[in-house]
Amino acid sequence: MTDLSLKLPGLGMLIGESRVDAQDRATIAVEDPSDGVVLANVPSGGAAEVDRAVAKAHATLESRAWSRMRPIDRSKLLERIAQMIEDQADSLALLETFDNGMPLALAKAFVANGAETFRYMAGACTRLTGKTYPGAIDGGSYHTYTQVVPIGVVGSIVPWNGPFAMAAWKIATALAAGCTMVLKPSEMTPLTALRLGEIVLEAGVPAGAVNIVTGYGHTAGQAIVDHPGISKVAFTGSARVGKSIVQSSARDLKRVTLELGGKSPCIIFADADMERVAPAAAMSIYGNSGQACIAGSRLYIEHKVFDKVVEAVSAVAKSLKVGCGRAPDTVLGPVISKAARDRIMGFIDKGITEGGKVVTGGTARSGKGYFIEPTVFVDTKPNDTVTREEIFGPVVVAIPFKEIDDVVRQANDTPYGLGAYVWTSDIGRAHRVAHRMQSGSVWINSGYALDPAVPFGGVKQSGLGYELSEEGVRAYTETRTTYSYIGS
Numbered sequence: 138m139t140d141l142s143l144k145l146p147g148l149g150m151l152i153g154e155s156r157v158d159a160q161d162r163a164t165i166a167v168e169d170p171s172d173g174v175v176l177a178n179v180p181s182g183g184a185a186e187v188d189r190a191v192a193k194a195h196a197t198l199e200s201r202a203w204s205r206m207r208p209i210d211r212s213k214l215l216e217r218i219a220q221m222i223e224d225q226a227d228s229l230a231l232l233e234t235f236d237n238g239m240p241l242a243l244a245k246a247f248v249a250n251g252a253e254t255f256r257y258m259a260g261a262c263t264r265l266t267g268k269t270y271p272g273a274i275d276g277g278s279y280h281t282y283t284q285v286v287p288i289g290v291v292g293s294i295v296p297w298n299g300p301f302a303m304a305a306w307k308i309a310t311a312l313a314a315g316c317t318m319v320l321k322p323s324e325m326t327p328l329t330a331l332r333l334g335e336i337v338l339e340a341g342v343p344a345g346a347v348n349i350v351t352g353y354g355h356t357a358g359q360a361i362v363d364h365p366g367i368s369k370v371a372f373t374g375s376a377r378v379g380k381s382i383v384q385s386s387a388r389d390l391k392r393v394t395l396e397l398g399g400k401s402p403c404i405i406f407a408d409a410d411m412e413r414v415a416p417a418a419a420m421s422i423y424g425n426s427g428q429a430c431i432a433g434s435r436l437y438i439e440h441k442v443f444d445k446v447v448e449a450v451s452a453v454a455k456s457l458k459v460g461c462g463r464a465p466d467t468v469l470g471p472v473i474s475k476a477a478r479d480r481i482m483g484f485i486d487k488g489i490t491e492g493g494k495v496v497t498g499g500t501a502r503s504g505k506g507y508f509i510e511p512t513v514f515v516d517t518k519p520n521d522t523v524t525r526e527e528i529f530g531p532v533v534v535a536i537p538f539k540e541i542d543d544v545v546r547q548a549n550d551t552p553y554g555l556g557a558y559v560w561t562s563d564i565g566r567a568h569r570v571a572h573r574m575q576s577g578s579v580w581i582n583s584g585y586a587l588d589p590a591v592p593f594g595g596v597k598q599s600g601l602g603y604e605l606s607e608e609g610v611r612a613y614t615e616t617r618t619t620y621s622y623i624g625s
């Protein structure tokens with residue numbers, strides 16, 4: 138077993154450049170979901186710590202060191218962070234695997250994505266420019282221009298399913314826009330965010346620009362949402378909490394961006410490339426043990442190939458090695474917690490009670506750790522719980538269809554709208570169907586893939602606003618207009 142003590146970040150919260158405990162010394166036990174072993178105890182922060190962190194973030198926001206830094210110098214800092222992440226990618230990935238459970242190879246991919254996001258944002262820094270309006274007001278006697286200015290102090294709240302990458306997205310974007318921030322990682326997976334906070338300081342970002350407060354959602358998270366010194370909340374997590382954030386934000390009209398859940402459809406036509414479709418469709422639901430917001434959790438399969446595709450996806454499901462993320466042959470790690478395992482098993486039981494049939498999987502492993510076999514359901518009805526609700530586990534429902542209009546209607550018959558997948562070798566039909574999907578992203582003949590230069594977000598109850606890309610950066614800024622009379 139690797140010596141974890143070498144990999145753990147200093148375990149206090151990061152406020153300014155100090156490592157601090159919670160005022161009342163309360164802590165949260167951080168667990169390895171592959172065996173239930175407690176890896177570390179982190180402070181359980183609350184309103185007092187959020188308040189201190191916001192004060193630091195404000196002081197830095199207003200300091201000349203930060204507010205007058207040339208964009209190109211911010212760009213260099215972001216580049217340096219990217220390089221430092223790449224230099225220690227292996228140890229960051231191992232820490233992520235201990236904390237979250239995901240297979241090491243996946244953790245490495247997430248860490249690489251985090252580094253790439255810093256690189257993209259290093260470029261975005263220098264491209265935040267305003268416009269001029271030469272003819273405004275009266276056709277010549279005014280110099281009128283806009284500036285793109287940082288929104289202020291940002292409160293970022295992230296979930297446990299991709300802890301490092303989610304923290305990296307939030308930090309890189311806030312810094313690129315010239316904001317300062319308070320970030321709260323999930324109480325279940327705070328370790329890589331704490332380490333990233335250290336890297337940010339080591340890279341030379343002024344202390345107080347990035348503060349990391351560990352704690353629970355209803356305490357530290359709520360304190361961020363309620364804090365009058367925070368101008369924007371950038372949230373990734375469940376639709377339930379996202380809605381409550383919108384409600385709380387009404388008090389002072391905080392800006393809010395939300396990346397929420399999904400129940401993404403995967404539509405497979407009979408002419409799809411049968412070699413590629415089964416493994417890709419299987420990994421779009423089972424990847425990260427189903428704990429992906431863009432998981433393709435509803436398979437709509439053209440009836441002519443229904444049995445064949447269900448059989449092929451089930452065969453892939455059976456072949457995926459479930460185990461500890463540190464074992465080299467593991468493809469699916471544990472789910473995040475005992476509570477998550479019990480909730481997912483509750484969905485599977487409900488699916489069976491409501492008349493669905495499990496063709497493969499359906500069981501949790503006994504013993505240490507929280508492992509669930511990848512599961513395929515058939516014979517579900519449109520209103521069954523497993524067809525409608527986000528399970529956030531390795532469970533897919535397979536549903537046959539005959540007509541395009543009908544499958545488009547069923548695919549869109551969900552309150553969510555994050556991702557969709559279309560598989561067909563008729564490229565015209567692929568795009569026609571893709572354009573009818575009510576979702577932020579559609580993948581044609583592919584499983585999910587993201588790039589920091591490309592916008593990512595959800596429609597309907599999957600979110601509000603977009604992350605990554607130019608649009609993502611603009612969501613951390615305001616537009617200020619100046620009208621200057623120059624004489625006529």
Ligand code: NAD
Nearest residue numbers: 295296322323353354358359374375378396397398399430
């Ligand atoms: P969650 O909403 O319970 O928690 C997310 C974060 O919010 C955690 O840090 C939590 O502590 C915090 N939180 C909880 N209650 C809060 C409150 N009242 N006020 C402020 N913060 C609070 O979600 P989860 O269970 O950790 O994550 C799973 C969900 O996240 C799924 O629905 C999934 O689809 C979604 N998700 C979406 C994306 C995306 O980009 N769209 C990415 C990953 C996860």
Ligand code: MN
Nearest residue numbers: 168236237325
């Ligand atoms: Mn953990």
